[in-house]
Amino acid sequence: MTSSDSTITESIEKIEKKRNLSSPELPNSFDLPSAAIPQNPLLDSSRAENAYKGPLEIPFKWGFFSKLPANARAENFSLEAFSVISLVHILAFSYAIPTFSWSGLAWMIALSFVAGCFGVTAGYHRLLTHRSFKAHPAVRNFFTFCAAISLESGPIRWVATHRLHHSQSDQPNDPHSPTVNFLWAHVLWNFFTHPDLKTPEQLRRLALDIADDPVMQWFEQNFFGVYLGSLAALYVGGYATGGPTLALSWLVWGGLVRTVWTWHITWLVNSATHVWGYRNYRTPEGSRNLWWVALVTFGEGWHNNHHADQRAARNGHRWFEFDITYALIKLLSTVGLVWDIAPVSKSLVPEGQPVGQHANPYRASKEPIAI
Ligand SMILES: [Zn+2]
Ligand SMILES: [Zn+2]
Numbered sequence: 001m002t003s004s005d006s007t008i009t010e011s012i013e014k015i016e017k018k019r020n021l022s023s024p025e026l027p028n029s030f031d032l033p034s035a036a037i038p039q040n041p042l043l044d045s046s047r048a049e050n051a052y053k054g055p056l057e058i059p060f061k062w063g064f065f066s067k068l069p070a071n072a073r074a075e076n077f078s079l080e081a082f083s084v085i086s087l088v089h090i091l092a093f094s095y096a097i098p099t100f101s102w103s104g105l106a107w108m109i110a111l112s113f114v115a116g117c118f119g120v121t122a123g124y125h126r127l128l129t130h131r132s133f134k135a136h137p138a139v140r141n142f143f144t145f146c147a148a149i150s151l152e153s154g155p156i157r158w159v160a161t162h163r164l165h166h167s168q169s170d171q172p173n174d175p176h177s178p179t180v181n182f183l184w185a186h187v188l189w190n191f192f193t194h195p196d197l198k199t200p201e202q203l204r205r206l207a208l209d210i211a212d213d214p215v216m217q218w219f220e221q222n223f224f225g226v227y228l229g230s231l232a233a234l235y236v237g238g239y240a241t242g243g244p245t246l247a248l249s250w251l252v253w254g255g256l257v258r259t260v261w262t263w264h265i266t267w268l269v270n271s272a273t274h275v276w277g278y279r280n281y282r283t284p285e286g287s288r289n290l291w292w293v294a295l296v297t298f299g300e301g302w303h304n305n306h307h308a309d310q311r312a313a314r315n316g317h318r319w320f321e322f323d324i325t326y327a328l329i330k331l332l333s334t335v336g337l338v339w340d341i342a343p344v345s346k347s348l349v350p351e352g353q354p355v356g357q358h359a360n361p362y363r364a365s366k367e368p369i370a371i
Contacts, residue, residue, distance in 0.1 A: 056286040063181020092256040107254030117298040119146030132313035154220030160206035169285035176270040186271035231255040273303035281308035299323030
């Protein structure tokens with residue numbers, strides 16, 4: 001390393017330190033079970049140049065008849081997850097056409113935004129998992145409520161799973177990599193509990209900063225009840241507005257069809273954006289930017305940008321990479337409900353450029369895990 005490299009490294013470290021100090025009430029690192037989660041060698045910047053063999057190309061394969069990973073053992077099978085996901089799909093597909101109404105469709109679109117953008121994307125993902133910004137407790141709790149009605153698990157399990165994905169992306173221990181096959185990354189992984197995400201203690205170690213928060217613990221225990229409550233509210237609202245036929249329509253469209261839609265758009269980020277699309281940055285996994293996934297997921301489809309800078313609140317980095325969640329975060333900051341929005345790092349490595357030109361090849365390497 002030359003003296004100019006070390007000067008750059010020092011100044012980057014100063015910037016990183018300053019950014020970390022902006023969230024003093026949160027820990028800067030997590031007590032990871034290092035034996036259970038082997039470090040990806042590409043996250044070690046000193047070895048990155050030798051280790052980087054160009055973008056990881058993950059071939060698309062459905063995987064109907066291919067071998068499932070070692071995690072997919074009978075003792076890890078979750079009958080609960082399998083039953084709920086199957087039942088919601090069966091009910092939604094069986095009743096969608098006979099119960100269609102325009103107001104039901106309007107509820108479906110509105111609640112997709114509430115559960116998907118406010119809840120999963122802004123709440124579970126950018127706020128709770130990556131701490132990309134700080135929020136007023138009312139906003140944080142409201143986002144968590146919105147995410148609970150997406151029926152994608154409670155906040156602690158969601159955060160732990162996603163942090164494991166970032167630390168093990170497209171490696172054998174990744175909870176949902178399309179290196180296994182597309183169907184596994186998209187949906188099948190939900191039916192098996194990952195061995196590193198089985199016990200409350202394992203989840204806690206990956207979500208230390210939220211695991212002791214009583215509100216988060218409450219949602220962790222009660223998210224399914226909150227979801228059922230949202231279905232009941234739709235039914236009652238529909239009944240009061242237009243009787244039993246409209247009640248059923250609002251329940252099916254605002255509840256079940258919307259749940260199926262939100263599940264699949266979330267899962268596309270795990271499956272499609274590690275297979276198809278373009279890459280702006282060198283990252284040690286197969287993440288890609290895919291415009292149509294970005295469009296339906298409120299900006300989450302700019303997934304290579306996100307893997308390159310996991311802390312940044314903004315996933316769309318180029319002018320055409322529209323990121324509606326970032327627009328929401330900026331809007332809330334203008335009225336003082338959110339603040340300390342993490343900017344995009346200046347030290348990302350564009351795809352195709354040698355790592356040696358940059359002091360900090362992978363920003364994630366400066367941090368023990370994606371936070
Ligand atoms: Zn990913
Ligand atoms: Zn993430």
